[in-house]
Every structure is written in structure tokens, then in C-alpha cells.
Amino acid sequence: MIEVAKRLNTVEEYYFSKKLREVNLLIASGKPVINLGIGSPDLQPPQRVVEAIQNGLMDAGAHKYQGYQGLPELRQAITGFYKDHFNVPLSANTEVLPLMGSKEGIMHISMAYLNEGDGVLIPNPGYPTYQSVTKLVGAEPIFYELDQANNWMPNLEALEKQDLSRVKIMWVNYPHMPTGAQPTKTVFKDLVAFAKKHNILIVNDNPYSFILNDNPQSILSVPGAKDVCLELNSLSKTFNMAGWRVGMVVGDNKYITNILKVKSNMDSGMFYGIQKGAIEALKCSKMWFSTLNSVYKKRRDLVWKLAEALNCTYNENAIGLFVWAKLPEHIKAEEYIDLILKEHNIFITPGTIFGSQGEGYIRFSLCAQEDDLEEAIARVK
Template identity: 65%
Template sequence: MITTAKRLEIIEEYYFSSKLREVRQLASEGKPIINMGIGSPDLKPSQAVIDAVVLAMQEENAHQYQSYQGLPELRQGMADFYENNYGVDLNPNTEILPLMGSKEGIMHISLAFLNEGDQVLIPNPGYPTYTSVTNLVGAVPVYYDLKEANNWEPDFEALEKLDLSKVKIMWMGYPHMPTGARGSLQLFEKLVAFAKKHNILLINDNPYSFVLNDNPMSLLQVDGAKEVALELNS
């Protein structure tokens, strides 16, 4: 058998993969299961969406390789979305990149910025993929606790006591998964200031800003955030 790369020795099965297997086993035993593992849609797309997909497949160039940066019209639509919903001005040519999903973004960002031995601040609790990808690229996870007593927000006093000299990336995400904490612009301002102070790339994983929320926010609303921050959205 061909020997695999050493990095695979520290990679475990994806958290949700093992949990979903447990769910299937319990269901097969007749147990009543409410699956809260992955937010997979339980409603099919509207007919208008289905019609648009069918129409797109009939376009003259639909069978060809697409642009590496995504269609200009798509990137412009994303820029318009940010302007209309967050009041954030983004250049569709230089500040937006369509992805297949957040996992792709997490991997590419980590590959682009992390060297072996660099440290990464990861929220606890938080999305398991942050840890998986950090380990995969040879970096070191450093967990910062989110506690209910602090509204599930970072404890900046505790963070300042850490040796941050090797920290390159800090992952965050509000509205937060799995606690549901919404965060605030004041929190975002503190996070941007913290990232600037310690020369850390701050990344907001922001797929839930419109879920049960009348006040959607973006980290990029903070003045100067673009100097130290990226945001994933969907």
C-alpha cells in the first residue's frame, strides 16, 4: 500500500460525518431523532430558481470552463448585495471571490497565510472545520473560550494575556454557531482593533446574518476592517 502523507496522521474523521453515522444508527434502531447536526434545507428551491437553473444550462457557453474568479455579473451581484444589505462598498474585481462553500475558503485562506508552526485562534465552541484545516496545514490551534456569562463573546483580557507572537489568523463568526449569539458592531470594532494591534488576520464566518435577525451585520462595516479582515458569506 502506498504510504500516505504524514499530515494525515493528525487528521481525524470529520465531526459531522461521525455524528451523522450515529444518527443513522439510532434511526435504524427506531429511536425518535431530531437531527440538529447540519443546517441542510428541508424545503426544495422555488420553481423560479429551478427554472433559472434550467435556463442557465441552455446558455451557449454553459458547457465550457468558467472564469477562475466567477462571472463578472455574479461578482457585481455580490457587491450589490453587500451595498444594499450592509452598506459596505466592495470592488467586484478585486475584493470578491465566489467559492464552492466555506470549507473551500477556509482551506485556501489557511494555505495562503499559514506556515508550519504558526498559531490560529479558534473559538470554543465553534465550527470544527477551523481546527481540521489548521491541523492539515501544519499550524497550531489555540482555543479561546466563549462563555454565556460574557454573552458568548471573546474575553479580550484573557486574550491579551496569551503569547500572541506566533498567532497569524483568528477565526470568528457572528451570529455565532452553535450558540446563536448575534454579536454587535461594538464587538466587531473591538475585534478589528485587537487584530490590528497584534497583526492578526481576522476572518468572520458570516452565513447566518439573516437568520431570525432584523439587523444583519458585516465585519466589513467597521472602518479599517479591510486592512486586517476577510469575510465568508453565503
């Protein structure tokens, strides 16, 4: 028996990888499971995007290896997108790196900057991949707690009291997943100052800015942010292209260059047709976001009704692709969602998979048809 690498002893299989096997077995056995667990958009991408990938299949060279930095037109489209929507100027040649999904970027950035024993500040609750990748590269997760009382913003005063001498990276994620908290007017400015003071690279993971939100923001809009910050973004949620695996990391050339050293040794470029589709997506007008959000607003209203039927409370000002709901007192999240799955054939995500601060909360996805949401409400009632 060949022993596995020691790094695998530090992580578990991704929660949804395991749980969806269970859900799929129930569905295969005939159970009418309504999946409100995972944020995989069920809507179609813009038609022009689909046409672009179809047309791209016939272009000369479409099926060859592509450049590690992506097509120049794609990088230009990303810079245009950031300028139009975030008022952030970027150089298409030096400050943009297309990725096969922003999740890939978490690993690339970590491999580029973390040594064994380095500290990494990780939000609790937060995206589980920050922790697992940190462990896989041999660094040490240092959790900073977020709570409802502070609208899920980092308490930088509390962090200042800790020994930060080993910390090299801080992961932040606004709009926040899983809670949907919007960044305050000052939080990005405060984070940039904090990073400069302690020589920490801050990475804002920003895939939810356009979902049910009229005020998309980027941490790179803060003066001087490029000195100490990177930003990850994705087309998965914004343009219903999750399976296409298109993301990006943007920031100062000195960071992008180092990340490219990792990336260029791990893939051979993004498929040409997908890049052509991504270019068209990034050119979409604001009408696209209005149409998309009109659908999600109707769904969110129904999810709020479902949450109320389960005696949960929620924040109507939260944004993004999910509804983060607080359970009644003394109810354990994982036990509760298993009960709902068993009794009502509804799969909901327990808040605990995002960290200990997620205990007492559950998360609903808006990636379900209105008929399914109405059926879920009827089952619970």
C-alpha cells in the same frame, strides 16, 4: 501498506460524517429517527433560482470550464448584496471571490497565509473545521474560550496577556455558531483594533446573518476593517442552497489575490448554471427573508418546547439556524444525546463537538418539519 501522510494523524473524520452513518443505519433498520442534528435546510430555494439554473443549462458555453473568479454578473450581484444588506461597498473586480461553499474558503485562506508552526486563534466553542484545517496545514490551534457569562464574545483583554507573536489568523463567527449569539455593537470595532495592533488577519465566518435576525451585520462595515479583515459568506442557509455549494470571500484585493492563487490550482470554476441561480438568489427582496423566518420562528417555538421537556434552558435572544440549550447540571452532553437517540429515536448534536466549552450543552437544528418536532416533543413527554 502505503503509509498515510503525517497530517492525517492530526485530525479525525468529521463528526457528522461518522455519526450520520450510525443514524442512517438505525433508519435502515426501521427506527423512526428524527434528525435534529445537522443544519441542512429542508426548505426549497426561491422558485426564480431554480428556474435560473434550468434556463442556464441551455445557454451557449454553459457546460464549458468557467472562470476561476466566477461570472462578472455573479461578482456584481455579491457586491450589490453587500451594499444593500450590510452597507459595505466592494469592488466586483478586485474584492470578491466566489467559492464552492464557504467551507472551501477556510482551507484556501489557511493555505494562502499559514506556514508550519504559525498560530491560529480559534473560538471554543466554534466550528470544528477551523481546528482541523489549521492542523492539516501544519499550523498550531490556539483556542480562545467563549462562555455564556460573556454572551459568547471574545475576551480580548485576556488575549492581550498571551504571547501573540506567532499568531497570523483569528477565526471569528458572528452570528455565532453553535450558540446563536449576536455580535455586540462594539465587538467588531474592538476586533479590528486588536488585529491592527497585533498584525493578525481576522476572518469573520458569516453564513447565519439572515436567519431569525432583523439586523444583519458585517465586520467589513467597521472603518479600516479591510486592512486586516476578510469575511466568508454563503448562500447555503440564507437561500436553502446548501447542496449547491455557493459561497464567497470578500475583502481587500491584496488578500483576494493571494487566495485566488490557491483556489485556481484546486478547481476549474463553478458550474455555469449554479452561478446563474446564485445571481437570482442574491437579488431576492426582503420579502424572501420574512417568509423564510416565519417558518423558522414556528419551528423554533417548538424546539424551545422540546428543550423544556428535556429540562434544558436556552437564550430567547439567540439567532441563527439552531437552538443552543444548556443541560441540567452534571449531565454529560455526549452520553445524554446517545441516550435520547436510543430511547426516543431523536438525534441531537452534543455541544462537545464544538470544543470543551460545549460540555453541558446540546444543539438542536431547525431543519425539521413541524410535524416531526411535535412528534419529538410527544416522544419525550
